[in-house]
Amino acid sequence: KPKDVLEIEKLDDKKFRLMLNKLKPAEKEQVEITQEEAEEIVDLSGLNSKVKGDIVEDRLKDLILLYGQGLLNVYHPSSDIEGVDLIVKKKGIFQPLFIQVKSRWKLLRNRGLLFQVAEKNLRSHHTYYLIGAYFDPKQLALYDLLVFIPTKKIKKEATVIKTRDRGVSYRFTVPLDLDSTSRFTKYLIRKTDLVNKLLE
Secondary structure, eight states: OTTOEEEEEEOSSSOEEEEEEOOOHHHHTTOOOOHHHHHHHSOOTTSOHHHHHHHHHHHHHHHHHHHHTTSEEEEOOSSOSSSOOEEEEETTOOOOEEEEEEEESSOBTTTEEEEEEEGGGOOOOTTEEEEEEEEETTTTEEEEEEEEEEHHHHHHHSEEEEETTTEEEEEEEEESOTTOOOTTGGGEEEGGGHHHHHHO
16 A cells, blocks of 8 residues: 555575565654655656656646636747747737746755756846746655746846856756745745736
8 A cells, every 4th residue: 555665675695575564544644755765766767858848837837727717828839949938928918928947856955946047048028037846756746836037137146157168157046945045035936826926
């Protein structure tokens, strides 16, 4: 049954001992797996970065459509040549918002998200935003908190990185903690508040 524990002990080269520990109902609710254990249990190594990005974009589209309750529609560009992954439009209003999606499948030091955006994909405009999302392997779902930041603010507040092969990029780190004192914490929102932010 879910959350029962199977222990395997290697006695020698040919012998193993198997022990099944069936937990009582009260104990089952207390069992928690760590982030590292979850990443080992759910092996996502077979998914390339494009597939992972598409999964997160689809989850965000669903989130916007469900919580938008018919007020918002989401479009997906046929090619990603300008750093725009989603286009969001309010019903009856022809001024869309352009969204660049950055997905992360691992935490930085088990508590934060690191983002790096190439300058060529970061046009400063009042209708262009970045949404950063962490896909939680423990839940197989988007984590409760998202990063929602105007591209204009990234250029002003992020650290500039220069490399020979990739040119100029902007890097910033966001701890997944609403009580953090990081300067980027103000851009953290609950995923249930995403539609409200888009409508604003």
